[in-house]
Amino acid sequence: MSVAAPPVTKERPRSAVRAPRPRRALLLLNAVSIALGIGLWWVLSVNGFQFPTPPEVAVRAWELLADGTLQADVLASLRRVLTGFLLGSLAAVAVGFLMGWYTAGRGLFEPWIQFFRTIPPLAMLPLVLVMLGIGETPKIFVIFLAAFLACVISTYQGVVDVDRTMIDAARVLGAKDAAIFLRVVVPASTPFILVGMRVGLGSAWATLVASELLAAQEGLGYRMQNAQLYYDLPTIFVGVIAIGLLGLFMDKLLQLAGGRLTRWQETR
Amino acid sequence: MSGPKILVRDVSKVFPPAGGGNGAFTALGGVSLEIADNEFVTVVGPSGCGKSTLLNILAGLETPSGGEALVDGKAVDGPGPERGVIFQQYALFPWLSVRENVEFGMRSTGVPKKERRERAEHFIRLVGLERFADALPKTLSGGMKQRCAIARAYAVNPSILLMDEPFGALDALTRVRLQEQLLQTWSSDRRTVLFITHDVDEAVFLAGRVIVMAARPGRIHDVIDVDLPYPRTEEVRLSPEFGKLRNEVWQAVYHQDH
Numbered sequence: 001m002s003v004a005a006p007p008v009t010k011e012r013p014r015s016a017v018r019a020p021r022p023r024r025a026l027l028l029l030n031a032v033s034i035a036l037g038i039g040l041w042w043v044l045s046v047n048g049f050q051f052p053t054p055p056e057v058a059v060r061a062w063e064l065l066a067d068g069t070l071q072a073d074v075l076a077s078l079r080r081v082l083t084g085f086l087l088g089s090l091a092a093v094a095v096g097f098l099m100g101w102y103t104a105g106r107g108l109f110e111p112w113i114q115f116f117r118t119i120p121p122l123a124m125l126p127l128v129l130v131m132l133g134i135g136e137t138p139k140i141f142v143i144f145l146a147a148f149l150a151c152v153i154s155t156y157q158g159v160v161d162v163d164r165t166m167i168d169a170a171r172v173l174g175a176k177d178a179a180i181f182l183r184v185v186v187p188a189s190t191p192f193i194l195v196g197m198r199v200g201l202g203s204a205w206a207t208l209v210a211s212e213l214l215a216a217q218e219g220l221g222y223r224m225q226n227a228q229l230y231y232d233l234p235t236i237f238v239g240v241i242a243i244g245l246l247g248l249f250m251d252k253l254l255q256l257a258g259g260r261l262t263r264w265q266e267t268r
Numbered sequence: 269m270s271g272p273k274i275l276v277r278d279v280s281k282v283f284p285p286a287g288g289g290n291g292a293f294t295a296l297g298g299v300s301l302e303i304a305d306n307e308f309v310t311v312v313g314p315s316g317c318g319k320s321t322l323l324n325i326l327a328g329l330e331t332p333s334g335g336e337a338l339v340d341g342k343a344v345d346g347p348g349p350e351r352g353v354i355f356q357q358y359a360l361f362p363w364l365s366v367r368e369n370v371e372f373g374m375r376s377t378g379v380p381k382k383e384r385r386e387r388a389e390h391f392i393r394l395v396g397l398e399r400f401a402d403a404l405p406k407t408l409s410g411g412m413k414q415r416c417a418i419a420r421a422y423a424v425n426p427s428i429l430l431m432d433e434p435f436g437a438l439d440a441l442t443r444v445r446l447q448e449q450l451l452q453t454w455s456s457d458r459r460t461v462l463f464i465t466h467d468v469d470e471a472v473f474l475a476g477r478v479i480v481m482a483a484r485p486g487r488i489h490d491v492i493d494v495d496l497p498y499p500r501t502e503e504v505r506l507s508p509e510f511g512k513l514r515n516e517v518w519q520a521v522y523h524q525d526h
Binding site: 171175179263 | 348351355357376
């Protein structure tokens with residue numbers, strides 16, 4: 001035979017599983033780093049710095065837990081941050097889509113968003129306190145603002161960046177505008193929305209604590225502010241650590257949820 | 269005998285200059301073309317000859333600046349499921365599995381769930397992806413992605429397939445295999461195909477007729493009939509007749525000055 005058969009190449013899907021990262025080593029290094037940090041803190045606190053030692057802080061944390069103060073503060077703070085964050089994200093997604101999808105939406109919203117983006121939400125607090133009183137509403141409102149502004153641009157960008165060919169593909173498959181929006185634009189911009197939500201969460205959390213420092217009767221920020229008056233350093237430390245851990249925990253949670261929603265993304 | 273499946277009459281397309289300056293770009297300057305039902309036509313030409321613009325006009329994704337494009341005697345007005353399009357960059361929906369991608373168009377056109385399932389199953393098998401029906405696009409190779417896109421286009425039962433350099437991003441071996449598979453699929457389930465490529469071999473191997481275009485302005489330079497028998501086997505590809513036709517098309521593509 002003079003004609004060679006075409007080579008039969010075996011087909012296999014490209015492996016979706018990448019080489020496992022050295023996770024164990026990373027976790028070990030994390031643990032070592034944390035231990036070293038606490039060690040350093042301890043060394044500094046017994047060498048003339050005015051820090052409470054780690055055991056002192058642990059004891060105070062235990063006391064605050066035992067009489068229920070810490071739980072109440074955490075709950076109060078979480079309620080505010082979650083309410084503000086969820087409302088802010090929801091509004092951001094809605095407005096972001098309007099801006100990305102309709103020229104009119106973009107034209108109407110953009111100046112206001114650009115304007116308010118340059119104002120730190122906390123700078124709005126005095127005004128908001130005067131307008132809305134000193135209850136829960138002003139605090140939730142500034143958190144809402146922080147989360148909204150952080151998330152809205154990202155959502156908008158996500159909608160604008162949806163691959164043109166993908167929309168064309170949907171159109172030639174017979175999808176009408178509503179279907180294209182729900183079945184192409186929304187899923188395609190999900191990764192952007194999630195990034196926006198993560199930034200928004202950080203921003204909301206930071207704003208919360210500061211807003212509680214100014215006007216609150218309970219909450220982690222209030223507790224620290226109060227402790228400052230009595231030079232109660234261990235309580236301040238407990239507050240700082242609680243804020244850090246809660247923020248970290250919420251971010252991880254969001255990252256986990258996001259990972260599930262965007263599993264389809266190509267990892268480059 | 270009815271009229272041609274696709275009728276392009278004196279179609280032109282002028283793009284306004286980018287940035288509002290002067291010097292509009294004439295992508296197509298008065299192209300006329302007739303394609304019969306179930307014909308397989310390929311279009312080759314240098315970049316800028318307007319071959320993709322021509323396809324987009326037939327797909328309804330772009331409107332002509334002048335002239336008219338008719339499908340089944342009706343002027344093209346926007347995209348429609350009777351004209352399937354296959355893009356060079358696959359354009360699969362990455363968040364949907366192979367099966368869900370194939371079902372996408374049928375969901376748009378309101379095919380009931382059970383029938384959707386069955387038809388998707390059928391076309392997935394036709395392109396040989398049955399083992400990967402539930403896989404996400406990111407786990408597929410380029411060739412498999414394009415096969416999925418072909419199944420997706422077939423599933424809405426278009427009478428015309430418009431293919432815009434579908435194998436352009438694939439390696440040479442995969443390309444040859446997909447060309448053969450495409451012809452197999454086409455002969456078992458005939459449609460009218462307009463296939464754009466910049467590869468002369470591919471143009472001759474697939475087509476019953478090769479349209480060679482020229483640039484500035486985009487126009488039809490030459491039309492070459494390929495009277496090689498189907499099915500096109502490897503023997504056909506390596507035959508002297510094929511070689512002669514390839515030379516002819518090559519001359520038409522690369523030596524358009526005279």
